[in-house]
Amino acid sequence: MRNIILLVLSISLSCQAQTKPKPDLKYTPIEIFYEGNLPFRKKSSHFTIMNYTLVNPLIARQFYDKSQEEFSTLNTTISFPRDACQSIIENYISKKTDSNYSGMFYNPFSNQKLVGAKLSEGIYSISFDNKQIYYRCVCIPSNYLSLKKDYKENLSEFNLPGGYVLDAKEMNKLVIRRLDSLDLNEIPFYNIYPFDISPSFDCSQAKSLSEKVLCRNADLSKLDRELIDIYNKLILLKGEKLRIDQRIWIKNREKAIEKKSYIESIELLRELYVKRIQELKLIK
Incomplete structure (x- = not known):
């Protein structure tokens, strides 16, 4: 009985720790x-x-x-x-x-x-x-x-x-x-706001220009995670064809922001990600 009580107490404390809101970063x-x-x-x-x-x-x-x-x-x-x-x-x-x-x-x-x-x-x-x-x-x-x-x-x-x-x-x-x-x-863009930016990849390994922009913008990094979450679920059903389509999309993403300013790149990437997410959601 004592062990059961301790186990319940432990689970309760663990849940409280997980649900405790994180302090706002300054x-x-x-x-x-x-x-x-x-x-x-x-x-x-x-x-x-x-x-x-x-x-x-x-x-x-x-x-x-x-x-x-x-x-x-x-x-x-x-x-x-x-x-x-x-x-x-x-x-x-x-x-x-x-x-x-x-x-x-x-x-x-x-x-x-x-x-x-x-x-x-x-x-x-x-x-x-x-x-x-x-x-x-x-x-x-x-x-x-x-x-x-x-x-x-x-x-x-x-x-x-x-x-x-x-x-x-x-x-x-x-x-x-x-x-x-x-x-x-x-x-290293990931060092500017390292706590609230976490795209689907490791920002310390960011190489392409679009990856560096993603690692400097919290909103874009969230869109990147959302896109990859949907993609990972679909790839199990659609296989190689979807993989090829995604690679083509990534190449086009890089071309879209060539010779663009940082601000222009943010807006272009936002449009591309929103459109791509909508396209993936329509795949059945």
Whole structure:
């Protein structure tokens, strides 16, 4: 009887553990600056946590004068839901560049216009004082960081270029994850949002361009899993013919995004996956 009670208790605890909701993951916006020439001959680099002052320098002082307590809370918040983190980055970049990203950058602290260029999605270069500076902004899982307890005291306020520059130890952790890469083909996409992206394949083995895009977009990765789940059930019934059709579809998928931008690739892949899933669902 005692063994039966222990068994029931064990099963109950196991079920509770499985049904317990996972905590929402938080992300921290990071701005990465490098000075030097490509490829990767960097004279210096800075990894800066993006806070309110850095993203909204023109209104930070006004907010500070209105309520120092509220401003302090807002200014020291560095962890956000993934979509909110991405919005912070997009808002920041939109303020630093013209609407078409055609090559004009602005220094919000001096209102100075700088000549720049968009190298690829999320990666920019700026000419400044006869130097070439490269930068990109990314959202990383907040638990990648193990910041010092007093880091909040070092978050700049209204009269400084905001943010918190990571120390060498923290920067090295992110460099190891290749977050300092300037080439999209060199970035292991699976390291950007490794916790909520899990397509049907191992992203650490991603080789084709479409696989790398899938490994950087949570919605696409879900579509990929859905498609493969349906395919795996059908292959038992349809055999080699379906296998051949799927290989043709994959080849066409790769051709569809050749020479396309990252944003264009996302939209094209979404359309292709939705259409393919619908086609497979109609097979009987």
